[in-house]
Amino acid sequence: MRSGIHLYPKELSFEAYKAALNSDGIWxxxxxxxFRTVVGTLLSLVLMALTAYPLAKKHLPHRTLFTMVILFTMFFQGGLIPTYLLIQNLGLIDSRWVYILAPPFLINTFSxxxxxxxxMGxxxxxxxxxxxxxxxxxxILSSIVIPLSKPILATVALWAAVFHWNSWFDGLIxxxxxxxxxxxxxLRRLVVENQNQELAMLMDMATGPQLVTPETVKAAVLMVTVLPILLVYPFLQKYFVRGIMIGSLKG
Structure with missing residues (x-):
């Protein structure tokens, strides 16, 4: 908000972060x-492994048919209204389990x-x-196949975790x-909908003498939202490239 453009800030202030972290809504x-990311990722890994393992066996009867039926769901879906009616009939409206059980969260066809x-390799x-x-x-699956499949499991886990962490539309409807x-x-309420009441409440939580503006509060909330999922990537990086290359080329 000050005049002039500077490569480094003249004063270092964490008041916007304090205001963001003092909000009950962000916690x-x-x-x-x-909850959604951890539980959803673990359940997805288990169910996708239980689905992928038999489909990898050439002696499975009608393996090609099963694969084609599953592949069909990758290109054609029921649509928003039928999916909403399904979720409503299952009693998952206003339940945290809708973040995990609603299609197509449990099994991603591509992964x-x-x-x-x-x-198969x-x-x-x-x-x-x-x-x-x-x-x-x-x-065999638990003692031999899974220990040998750490690269692809880490890759799929990273995909699932990023998907769950970034998803918002299902929570909206x-x-x-x-x-x-x-x-x-x-985050959407602050940045996209620009709810002035929420921003004013966060700005009132700043206790320091530094200037706290709506822009700095939005930026602080954005950083707090992005950093946790970014910190996961270094732990899975050594498996990621190997897993995606082998998994895409084999078979």
């Missing part, structure tokens, strides 16, 4: 978004097919030797309870 959004291609001799020792399919809103909904 409610954080708790719901973290599942990438995972299937990766499983695992040598069949490993599974044959385990079967000779008496291991069943569940034991399915949730009315303000205690169940997502962090992205809170």
């Amino acid at each position: 409610v959004g954080f708790s719901n978004t973290i 599942m097919l990438i995972m299937r291609n990766f499983f 695992i040598p069949a001799e490993l599974e044959d030797s385990a079967k000779i020792d008496g291991a069943n399919d569940i034991r 399915y949730i009315q309870d303000q205690k169940k809103i997502l962090l992205q909904i809170f």
